Amino acid sequence: MAAKSRPKSDAPDVSDRVSRIREGVTAAILEHRLLPGTKLGEDEIGEIYGASRTLVRTALQQLAHEGIVNIEKNRGAFVARPTPADAREVFEARRLIEPTIVDHAVDAVSPAWINRLQQHLAEEREAELRGDARASVRLSGEFHRLIAEMSGHSIYLGFLKELIARSSLIILLYRRHDTPACGTDHHAEIVTAIRKRDKQAARAQMLSHLNEIEAELFLKDPAADELRLADVLGA
């Protein structure tokens, strides 16, 4: 009767103190409250969450593995600053993976999932309406994660979590206009295609959605150091 110990394949982010730290920092980064390059001191974070450096360090290492934090030896952890080359890689990977993910999402469609998706669309519209850019950015990423969860593929889900987190940083760094408005409509169209069980349309919508996001970026080749300098001088 030892059948109670494994209800889920992997649930690393529940009721853990380390996970609370990781999710708190992740949320701050994804909502653009922590900017790329920001130093994440261990004592600093530890004091905020009332935790010891041991736990903070564990959380930061996990974030480093996810690619949204860089750990420099003997210097500490910093919010990652993706280069234009990184950005192109991330979006190429998303263009490869996400159409397949929506395929599987269509296979897994159910009234409950449709409900969840439309509830999410409502949240996105509301955040957009009240001009809450932070919530918009976060919800936009969560939409894609939701579809990955729907697909039921834990591997794709893990990969996509990384890609979404990095995308958030990339968009913050390289977006041309400050108009995150166009995304919502695409999301709605994707949900419609899923509801209709139309794989081809779903794939196409997802692909064009990703293409539009990337098209709004300004990915110049020179080293990011110049960008950093420009930012500082501009501010």
Add this chain to the structure above:
Amino acid sequence: MAAKSRPKSDAPDVSDRVSRIREGVTAAILEHRLLPGTKLGEDEIGEIYGASRTLVRTALQQLAHEGIVNIEKNRGAFVARPTPADAREVFEARRLIEPTIVDHAVDAVSPAWINRLQQHLAEEREAELRGDARASVRLSGEFHRLIAEMSGHSIYLGFLKELIARSSLIILLYRRHDTPACGTDHHAEIVTAIRKRDKQAARAQMLSHLNEIEAELFLKDPAADELRLADVLGA
């Protein structure tokens, strides 16, 4: 001869004590010297590498993130035991990603790379010839990693590292015959296609290679708990 030359943006695996532990354990798992389900005690490993539990713990957490180690709360770390469902996900992901990777490898082809690939093929043939199953398994995985490195895409490389490590465990658990011989020829054909800069052929060879590997697996649906029990009873 690829020991310590990597002054790139992120080089998490050089001259680090944690990295030595991680790579040592990884090699042991990938060469099937540590079997799925084996407990990895912190003291045990720490004593082997002359390191403190702090470092061992860090290494094990990284391996857990890569999916080849499971950490159960308050119980310790164990070599992962992928389920048949996991196996199907892993190979589906590989079928999706690796054809794209060889595409990029063809773009990046150069005499130096061709040399490196053929040297690797020679190593594989030699290991096969002398019946060194451990080296064969390791080299077979390294071939795919080599092509990912050749592609120059760090994201794909990171993803594929995970997939390869998991594949090694999967093959160990679910392979029908004990004949890893067929792989080498495929690898040679892939290299030939790359050398000819024939993307279509390279993609096709890679895909059929992956399909054959998966076809040799026996992925039955029942829960892995039964498999575990059967193994124990058999031994």
Add this chain to the structure above:
DNA sequence: TGGGCGAAGATTGTATAAAGTTTCGCCTGT
């Protein structure tokens, strides 16, 4: 006045010790 040297301060890396949890053996009671 500008640059280089050096010590103090701060921060990270590592080890060790304290605390909590699980596991397994043993003992008792029926």
Add this chain to the structure above:
DNA sequence: ACAGGCGAAACTTTATACAATCTTCGCCCA
């Protein structure tokens, strides 16, 4: 004899202390 529970040992988890390294700021000298 066997089921159930108590308790000690082993291990993981967390916290703290120590060592190593980097940064910063002041001082001295050209």
